[in-house]
Amino acid sequence: xxxxxxxxxxxxxxxxxxxxxxxxxxxxxxxxxxxxxxxxxxxxxxxxxxxxxxxxxxxxxxxxxxxxxxxxxxxxxxxxxxxxxxxxxxxxxxxxxxxxxxxxxxxxxxxxxxxxxxxxxxxxxxxxxxxxxxxxxxxxxxxxxxxxxxxxxxxxxxxxxxxxxxxxxxxxxxxxxxxxxxxxxxxxxxxxxxxxxxxxxxxxxxxxxxxxxxxxxxxxxxxxxxxxxxxxxxxxxxxxxxxxxxxxxxxxxxxxxxxxxxxxx
Amino acid sequence: xxxxxxxxxxxxxxxxxxxxxxxxxxxxxxxxxxxxxxxxxxxxxxxxxxxxxxxxxxxxxxxxxxxxxxxxxxxxxxxxxxxxxxxxxxxxxxxxxxxxxxxxxxxxxxxxxxxxxxxxxxxxxxxxxxxxxxxxxxxxxxxxxxxxxxxxxxxxxxxxxxxxxxxxxxxxxxxxxxxxxxxxxxxxxxxxxxxxxxxxxxxxxxxxxxxxxxxxxxxxxxxxxxxxxxxxxxxxxxxxxxxxxxxxxxxxxxxxxxxxxxxxxxxxxxxxxxxxxxxxxxxx
Numbered sequence: 204x205x206x207x208x209x210x211x212x213x214x215x216x217x218x219x220x221x222x223x224x225x226x227x228x229x230x231x232x233x234x235x236x237x238x239x240x241x242x243x244x245x246x247x248x249x250x251x252x253x254x255x256x257x258x259x260x261x262x263x264x265x266x267x268x269x270x271x272x273x274x275x276x277x278x279x280x281x282x283x284x285x286x287x288x289x290x291x292x293x294x295x296x297x298x299x300x301x302x303x304x305x306x307x308x309x310x311x312x313x314x315x316x317x318x319x320x321x322x323x324x325x326x327x328x329x330x331x332x333x334x335x336x337x338x339x340x341x342x343x344x345x346x347x348x349x350x351x352x353x354x355x356x357x358x359x360x361x362x363x364x365x366x367x368x369x370x371x372x373x374x375x376x377x378x379x380x381x382x383x384x385x386x387x388x389x390x391x392x393x394x395x396x397x398x399x400x401x402x403x404x405x406x407x408x409x410x411x412x413x414x415x416x417x418x419x420x421x422x423x424x425x426x427x428x429x430x431x432x433x434x435x436x437x438x439x440x441x442x443x444x445x446x447x448x449x450x451x452x453x454x455x456x457x458x459x460x461x462x463x464x465x466x467x468x
Numbered sequence: 469x470x471x472x473x474x475x476x477x478x479x480x481x482x483x484x485x486x487x488x489x490x491x492x493x494x495x496x497x498x499x500x501x502x503x504x505x506x507x508x509x510x511x512x513x514x515x516x517x518x519x520x521x522x523x524x525x526x527x528x529x530x531x532x533x534x535x536x537x538x539x540x541x542x543x544x545x546x547x548x549x550x551x552x553x554x555x556x557x558x559x560x561x562x563x564x565x566x567x568x569x570x571x572x573x574x575x576x577x578x579x580x581x582x583x584x585x586x587x588x589x590x591x592x593x594x595x596x597x598x599x600x601x602x603x604x605x606x607x608x609x610x611x612x613x614x615x616x617x618x619x620x621x622x623x624x625x626x627x628x629x630x631x632x633x634x635x636x637x638x639x640x641x642x643x644x645x646x647x648x649x650x651x652x653x654x655x656x657x658x659x660x661x662x663x664x665x666x667x668x669x670x671x672x673x674x675x676x677x678x679x680x681x682x683x684x685x686x687x688x689x690x691x692x693x694x695x696x697x698x699x700x701x702x703x704x705x706x707x708x709x710x711x712x713x714x715x716x717x718x719x720x721x722x723x724x725x726x727x728x729x730x731x732x733x734x735x736x737x738x739x740x741x742x743x744x745x746x747x748x749x750x751x752x
Contacts, residue, residue: 209560216557216633220579222601223590223630230599238599280489283482292471296483302490309735310691312708313501314494316715316728320504321497323721340493401583404693404708408716418583425589425698434593437586444578452570461573462642 231434249435262420273338274395281346289354307344346391353387505725523726546689580634588698
């Protein structure tokens with residue numbers, strides 16, 4: 204009886220989480236250009252439209268480029284910082300960890316507005332590079348958290364052994380530390396990539412008028428009426444996120460990455 | 469290897485790039501925003517440097533008071549709904565098998581990463597007359613005919629709970645996974661039903677975690693920007709919407725900045741409260 208109740212509860216939550224996706228998936232295979240569910244006819248044409256229509260294709264390309272570059276910059280900020288905090292005893296340096304987490308903790312409109320005033324004041328407003336840096340700063344929290352977790356899981360005696368054998372910091376980092384934190388590095392990148400792909404307000408306020416990312420394109424399309432391509436893009440993005448997190452789970456320890464202790468397994 | 473204090477100047481090497489980036493692109497913009505909030509709006513250009521309190525004074529009006537009040541009320545409602553739904557769910561999830569846990573975590577992360585635009589679009593479809601859930605109710609004969617459920621407060625609330633629920637579960641997850649299972653086993657051995665054990669043992673043991681989660685979800689919901697616009701009426705717009713509106717469409721950066729600074733102060737106050745609740749939890 205009790206497990207039945209439990210299953211029912213899981214099903215209800217699952218239904219709540221998947222209902223919008225199911226309906227949008229249904230709408231996305233509609234044959235005609237109308238908003239209808241259950242779908243009338245079946246067509247994958249709206250998926251082709253993402254690549255065939257130059258506007259949607261550009262937006263898709265802009266989003267993927269932005270996500271790939273900004274996640275890379277976020278990693279370049281997070282990795283040396285996490286390494287320094289783990290390697291060196293300098294308590295004041297953790298202020299930078301706090302600075303790395305702050306943009307993600309505050310309501311996003313604040314980071315977005317701060318960056319907008321900054322880019323406008325310095326005269327860089329509207330250039331694509333500003334969006335890359337803005338997203339990198341906004342999402343640096345994710346690799347920072349996974350990498351801090353990764354470093355804390357390293358057995359220091361391993362590094363000690365390497366040092367005793369005469370390896371310098373650089374060699375230790377390359378041969379011992381890097382292989383051990385590689386999964387955390389990859390998952391940190393994956394998290395930042397997926398969230399950047401879907402981010403709206405920071406991108407909108409930094410480059411919204413000169414470049415359209417997919418979320419911006421969807422929102423603009425939403426204002427001027429409905430097009431089924433919105434539904435197919437939505438499903439494409441859910442699928443990308445699910446595949447990336449699925450891969451992280453397949454090759455890494457997802458419960459541990461999300462804060463569970465591994466000893467329970 | 470023990471952590472050593474930096475000795476040579478070159479030991480600081482790894483810190484240069486991260487510190488530089490965070491200072492130039494986070495601290496400086498933040499400071500710029502605070503400075504701009506005291507500037508004067510320049511109708512011809514952008515703004516002119518000044519030191520006035522007009523921007524702050526301006527939102528001490530009934531209109532902005534109402535917007536702020538509504539934003540806070542909406543965020544509180546979302547936080548309560550999410551925590552009530554997520555605590556039992558996360559508890560059951562943390563007791564489930566590893567495979568099931570991983571599957572749910574992937575699903576939750578996927579929903580969490582969904583753009584607010586996409587969530588707004590999905591729910592506006594679900595609440596629409598032509599493709600919405602009321603069609604199902606009509607087909608079942610519960611309703612006479614399909615109706616549109618948005619724009620409405622309920623639509624905004626539902627979509628925001630949808631957006632924040634995965635976040636809530638992931639915030640609760642570490643604490644619940646680490647909760648000592650012998651606690652509930654003891655209660656069960658003494659004859660408590662699972663539901664009773666949950667409410668008399670698990671919930672009190674997690675009181676501080678729950679309070680901290682409520683505050684974190686509240687802050688998360690406070691940042692919601694598109695859902696009130698897509699699914700609500702103008703009276704359902706939040707402070708985030710007004711900030712963006714002032715900054716982009718009214719070109720009144722000083723006023724937008726003043727509102728943002730105010731929002732930061734509210735948020736920081738709540739973060740301080742979270743830390744305080746956490747400290748008390750450790751002491752108890």
